[in-house]
Amino acid sequence: MPRILETRRLTPVTKYFRIDAPLIAASAQPGQFVILRVREGGERIPITIADYDRDAGSITIVVQEVGATTKRVCALEAGEEILDVAGPLGSKVEVPPGGHVCGVGGGFGAAALLCLMRELTVRGDRTTAILGARNRDLLILVDEVRPLCRNVELCTDDGSAGFKGFVTQRLAQMIRGEGPGRPDHVIAIGPMAMMRAVAETTREAKINTLVSMDPLMVDGTGMCGGCRVTVGGRAQFACVDGPCFDAHQVDFEEAMRRNKQYAREERQAADRLACAAAGE
Amino acid sequence: MPVKRTEKTRMPAREARVRARDFQEVNRGYTTFHAAFEAERCLRCQEPICVDGCPVKIPIPDFIHAVAIGDMAGAAKILRTSNPLPAICGRVCPQEIQCESECSMVKRCESVAIGHLERFVADWERTRPLAVMAATTRKEKIAVIGAGPSGLVCAGELARLGYPVTIYEALHAPGGVLRYGIPEFRLPKAVLDWEIGVLKATGVEIVCNVIIGKTLALDELLDKHGYAAVFIGTGAGLPQFLGIPGENLNGVMSANEFLTRINLMRAYEFPEADTPVRVSKRVAVIGAGNTAMDAVRTALRMGADEASIVYRRSEKEMGARVEEYHHALEEGVKFHWLTNPLEVVGNAEGWVTGLRCQRMKLGEPDASGRARPIPIVGSELLLPVDNVILAIGTTPNPLLTRTTAGLLTNKKGCLVADEQTGQTPKARVFAGGDAVTGAATVILAAGAGKRAAQAIHDALAPRR
Numbered sequence: 001m002p003r004i005l006e007t008r009r010l011t012p013v014t015k016y017f018r019i020d021a022p023l024i025a026a027s028a029q030p031g032q033f034v035i036l037r038v039r040e041g042g043e044r045i046p047i048t049i050a051d052y053d054r055d056a057g058s059i060t061i062v063v064q065e066v067g068a069t070t071k072r073v074c075a076l077e078a079g080e081e082i083l084d085v086a087g088p089l090g091s092k093v094e095v096p097p098g099g100h101v102c103g104v105g106g107g108f109g110a111a112a113l114l115c116l117m118r119e120l121t122v123r124g125d126r127t128t129a130i131l132g133a134r135n136r137d138l139l140i141l142v143d144e145v146r147p148l149c150r151n152v153e154l155c156t157d158d159g160s161a162g163f164k165g166f167v168t169q170r171l172a173q174m175i176r177g178e179g180p181g182r183p184d185h186v187i188a189i190g191p192m193a194m195m196r197a198v199a200e201t202t203r204e205a206k207i208n209t210l211v212s213m214d215p216l217m218v219d220g221t222g223m224c225g226g227c228r229v230t231v232g233g234r235a236q237f238a239c240v241d242g243p244c245f246d247a248h249q250v251d252f253e254e255a256m257r258r259n260k261q262y263a264r265e266e267r268q269a270a271d272r273l274a275c276a277a278a279g280e
Numbered sequence: 281m282p283v284k285r286t287e288k289t290r291m292p293a294r295e296a297r298v299r300a301r302d303f304q305e306v307n308r309g310y311t312t313f314h315a316a317f318e319a320e321r322c323l324r325c326q327e328p329i330c331v332d333g334c335p336v337k338i339p340i341p342d343f344i345h346a347v348a349i350g351d352m353a354g355a356a357k358i359l360r361t362s363n364p365l366p367a368i369c370g371r372v373c374p375q376e377i378q379c380e381s382e383c384s385m386v387k388r389c390e391s392v393a394i395g396h397l398e399r400f401v402a403d404w405e406r407t408r409p410l411a412v413m414a415a416t417t418r419k420e421k422i423a424v425i426g427a428g429p430s431g432l433v434c435a436g437e438l439a440r441l442g443y444p445v446t447i448y449e450a451l452h453a454p455g456g457v458l459r460y461g462i463p464e465f466r467l468p469k470a471v472l473d474w475e476i477g478v479l480k481a482t483g484v485e486i487v488c489n490v491i492i493g494k495t496l497a498l499d500e501l502l503d504k505h506g507y508a509a510v511f512i513g514t515g516a517g518l519p520q521f522l523g524i525p526g527e528n529l530n531g532v533m534s535a536n537e538f539l540t541r542i543n544l545m546r547a548y549e550f551p552e553a554d555t556p557v558r559v560s561k562r563v564a565v566i567g568a569g570n571t572a573m574d575a576v577r578t579a580l581r582m583g584a585d586e587a588s589i590v591y592r593r594s595e596k597e598m599g600a601r602v603e604e605y606h607h608a609l610e611e612g613v614k615f616h617w618l619t620n621p622l623e624v625v626g627n628a629e630g631w632v633t634g635l636r637c638q639r640m641k642l643g644e645p646d647a648s649g650r651a652r653p654i655p656i657v658g659s660e661l662l663l664p665v666d667n668v669i670l671a672i673g674t675t676p677n678p679l680l681t682r683t684t685a686g687l688l689t690n691k692k693g694c695l696v697a698d699e700q701t702g703q704t705p706k707a708r709v710f711a712g713g714d715a716v717t718g719a720a721t722v723i724l725a726a727g728a729g730k731r732a733a734q735a736i737h738d739a740l741a742p743r744r
């Protein structure tokens with residue numbers, strides 16, 4: 001079983017893990033994900049690979065506590081093992097080389113920019129990262145992302161760090177030529193609502209935009225179709241064909257609705273876990 | 281001397297009303313008495329054509345004779361040398377179109393219940409301590425991709441021939457469709473686990489959570505990890521959708537998703553197990569193959585008030601085994617024959633409320649040889665349902681072929697491989713089972729795995 005090498009609390013609800021997984025580290029590419037399971041009878045949940053170190057044989061993931069399973073993951077500490085880690089799954093992000101690439105990381109989505117921005121910078125692209133959160137304390141991995149790209153733009157809703165406003169407002173300014181200037185490609189990773197807003201921001205300017213979709217998954221290998229997302233009117237399996245898709249083609253409304261299919265059961269599981277914790 | 285009785289000894293089954301609400305196995309299995317009674321019916325033909333009907337060529341009269349004279353250990357040994365998964369095949373094989381359809385008795389009366397006897401012997405064997413048979417005598421390592429029927433059988437055969445074998449499985453537990461697809465009430469996990477335990481005892485190593493083509497490339501297995509040959513048994517796991525409007529509404533899913541949530545992820549234990557599944561009052565399953573029967577009967581067991589099959593052809597063209605169909609009928613499944621789904625209808629929140637269909641009639645046979653369904657004008661109807669499960673077939677998963685140079689696929693996405701040996705156009709790479717044939721049966725996959733194992737052996741240790 002893969003051992004956790006290092007953990008770090010990033011915010012009260014997000015945690016950073018470095019995991020010993022040499023085979024996955026050797027083949028991982030930006031945009032791919034792993035499937036985790038933390039206990040017998042546990043769910044299989046997809047988590048984006050934030051980074052990988054091929055020499056050390058480790059991968060990095062950042063997990064946000066949103067439900068029972070992610071809470072269980074976040075209770076794990078360095079030295080402990082994770083029952084199942086399978087990957088890397090999904091296809092790598094493809095961006096034509098040579099342009100100005102802007103990675104937009106909303107909330108814990110910033111994590112996925114680590115390997116992506118590094119790879120793009122290394123191959124010579126001009127790179128900008130926009131990191132956004134409600135306030136300064138919820139911004140994550142700023143110091144880690146900074147050395148990996150040419151420019152880093154911070155945005156907070158309350159103005160406690162960087163630009164006061166949403167990532168999309170800063171992006172709109174850039175498109176008009178402000179700051180690091182108009183990007184040729186945008187890649188947005190974060191909450192669905194934010195990704196949809198980014199898609200709307202770049203649509204008129206006709207800027208190539210990718211979003212990293214995060215549908216419900218079961219197997220993560222193309223076997224169930226539960227992860228299907230409508231892109232350009234056609235059903236695509238996010239775990240195989242994605243998870244990154246052309247933002248201007250994605251049916252976000254359907255994707256958001258489908259993601260809530262098991263909201264009731266997810267609440268039930270979270271409450272149960274909370275009760276069990278309180279009972280201890 | 282064979283005893284003349286025209287009818288098969290019936291398989292004892294649990295009462296439909298009771299079993300339709302739980303996941304325990306439907307068939308109880310023969311008792312020793314039933315088995316001896318049935319075994320006596322075998323004519324022990326000089327040229328047993330039943331064996332020709334068996335994809336793995338079990339010496340059927342021999343094992344049945346052993347049962348008749350009470351030599352269970354002998355029967356078990358005969359079975360196991362030709363079929364590494366007897367407890368599974370005895371339960372899920374469509375014997376009525378294989379060995380039993382060739383039985384000499386069929387011309388006059390009912391065939392010998394070969395499948396029931398196979399199951400009986402395998403179950404008897406499960407009550408005995410494991411007899412470990414293989415020892416590693418060869419130094420060439422073999423890798424098997426996928427721990428489903430063909431991979432398990434191929435690995436078992438290779439181990440028996442003395443090779444060190446490693447199976448790489450993408451999911452967290454081995455078994456493939458036997459684990460995620462076939463429900464507990466038809467194939468208990470304990471039986472599957474026992475068969476896998478036998479394989480492990482013969483020295484087969486199973487590594488889960490490794491997706492060949494992603495975690496490791498197939499070429500890495502050959503060039504970097506020192507495997508002398510690779511067998512691909514990745515099955516046909518990619519679910520098909522109809523492409524009709526409303527297919528992405530909440531409450532519509534593939535049979536693969538439905539069954540995986542329940543069989544592999546144990547959604548019936550939610551919230552003790554973490555994966556949920558939403559089963560509403562009225563469930564429609566589209567399709568009429570074995571997977572459709574599994575899904576519809578599972579829906580009943582998950583508490584649906586009404587579970588029905590919607591199929592555009594008629595009962596005659598249905599792909600399911602006769603036994604599954606009868607069990608489904610007994611359990612109260614409804615059948616809408618000659619009914620073609622046109623659209624899934626939903627409410628404002630995006631949940632399924634109905635299935636709009638059209639009545640069909642049968643015309644001339646089409647390319648598949650089955651009568652072509654033709655729409656009847658003005659026959660539209662709306663079935664009020666809250667879940668739609670699509671069991672209209674699966675195709676091979678493209679994950680491995682997309683990432684491996686040198687493999688070929690046909691129009692349907694199936695791997696190109698020699699029918700006899702399983703050899704692919706790529707040197708040292710063999711394939712078999714559903715990945716090559718498209719979705720078929722457990723035993724055909726087992727047969728392909730077995731032949732490929734022999735072909736690998738022939739390639740590595742040429743007989744002089």
Ligand code: FES
Nearest residue numbers: 220223224225239
């Ligand atoms: S998660 Fe099952 S097909 Fe994508």
